[in-house]
Amino acid sequence: MLRIIILLVFVFLIDWYSYQAFSTIFPEQNWIKIGFWIFSISVYVFVAYGFLTFSRSSPTPNFGRVISLLVLSLIPKLIILAFLFGEDLVRFLSGTYQSLTGNREGDFLADRRKFISQTALVLSAIPFLGILHGVLIGKYRYRVVNHTLEFDDLPEEFDGFTITQISDIHSGSFDNKKKLEYGVELINEQGSDVILFTGDLVNNQATEMEPWIDTFKKLRAPMGIYSILGNHDYGDYVSWPSKEAKAANMLRLYEIQKELGFTLLRNENIKLERGSASIDLIGIENWGKGFGQYGDLKKATANLSDQSFKILMSHDPSHFDEQVKNFSQFIHLTLSGHTHGMQFGIEIPGFIKWSPASLRYPKWAGLYEELGRQLHVNRGFGFLAFPGRVGIWPEITVLELKRK
Structure with a gap:
């Protein structure tokens, strides 16, 4: 009181x-x-x-x-x-x-x-x-952010390999199909080898994505589209009439991922092959400090060689500091999202980069490197709660991998 x-x-x-x-x-x-x-x-x-x-x-x-x-x-x-x-x-x-x-x-x-x-x-x-x-305007003001990352042990066949990362679609918030279609077209225009989606397809319920399935089905990448789950995808933030209803919601979310053409990775990995070489793509379920911890990094990497080149998709960037950077197997690149940059901040390249998100997440947007491992945090494609973006625009990231 x-x-x-x-x-x-x-x-x-x-x-x-x-x-x-x-x-x-x-x-x-x-x-x-x-x-x-x-x-x-x-x-x-x-x-x-x-x-x-x-x-x-x-x-x-x-x-x-x-x-x-x-x-x-x-x-x-x-x-x-x-x-x-x-x-x-x-x-x-x-x-x-x-x-x-x-x-x-x-x-x-x-x-x-x-x-x-x-x-x-x-x-x-x-x-x-x-x-x-x-x-x-700002919530649909998509921008393409390009980064070139160099690695000593990147297989030669993957020199110049490109990744388009998108994150935090939050389909339950969309209200303008025309502008959303423009964003999807912009993703395709990047022509990357692979598209990686790092979680939060919906706000709370699988049905939120159904009006936008035809739009996101247009995404294309020659080596596939891979995805993981974010903390909002589990339906943990709404009340369900029964455990069975919540379980049915998850099953529908898995079906929608297939309808979109996404390959959902749940504490597992696949090999991306180019010529005679391959790299390991690892996708874990959400693991966040203070959020749901469904991810199991040991399980997801159990069958991998210590010497292979590894890319990890993990929704919450706090996972990088808590587990990934000191993990027994060397993970070269981690891709995360989750923070949205709080959808509010000031960014002037070379001068200032600040958002209230920095008070909660030391690594809240862009590139970071620690112990030789690299992390990229995407600012998010959609928006949640506050239906806008001020200074932190919706992001489509293009990462080019280069061999030193």
Whole structure:
């Protein structure tokens, strides 16, 4: 109960300070001030209704609209809060100092300065527009990221071998078939030897993928399309009427993988052959620190030679630090996803790369190397919960393997 009270007080302060900014800039325009409260209250009513009617047994993409409206409303107000609370702190300290030194002039607290309120509103418009762009455009703003990776012991026949990695499709969130088809065409345009999908085909239920089967069936790669399961694929985050219903959902998910033309690897491996040489492709079920740990790396590699070149598909990048990098068999390259880069961040190549995801995952996007082993974390093809992407765009990764 105390937490709810603290949350309500905090939300009230956010709105009160935002109202102060508007009332300072528009002191005579009552319709603007009244409109502010009508908008804020309407948002909270809509959000409260969304949370109260949310059902774990039947989640709906409409809940994403609730999240987007909440984010769109609160983030700009937090900018205003920071500026105006800072101004109040300065006003309070200044008034206190003047009172203690006997140099007080006028009221204890100086009037709120219009300039501060104007600056706060202008700066708050930046995240507002950014979030709006992320919801309307950013979530389908596919980008192709290319990397060339060099290995001493890559078989000569695989010199120049190309992989297109996609991850975190989250089909239950899609709402625009035309833009989705463009993304699939962009994957095919890369012309890679193989396509590897590193998990989270759905948000919760296999049926979410059914409207998009014909779209993703168009994916093509000469040496095949291989996939693994992500933490959302198991249906662990929804309520099922029975164990049998959950098991049936998994069976349907396996069937859909086949319908898509994906070869699903579940704690197993296959050989990719080129000429007289081969490399081992390993796929394990989800294993994540703090998430479901269904993966069994020992089982997946039990029949492999220590000397073979190995590529591992493992959905959660925390698996790399927890098991892979110190595993008894040397795994050259691990491909992961899962983080989505939190679908929010700032990336300017050569200058800055930051996302809230970095607070939870030290390895959250891009390439990493440790103990001679390489890891690539894909930023995700789809989106989840928040129906948008701000600064962290949906990613199609093309990896070219080269022999040193």
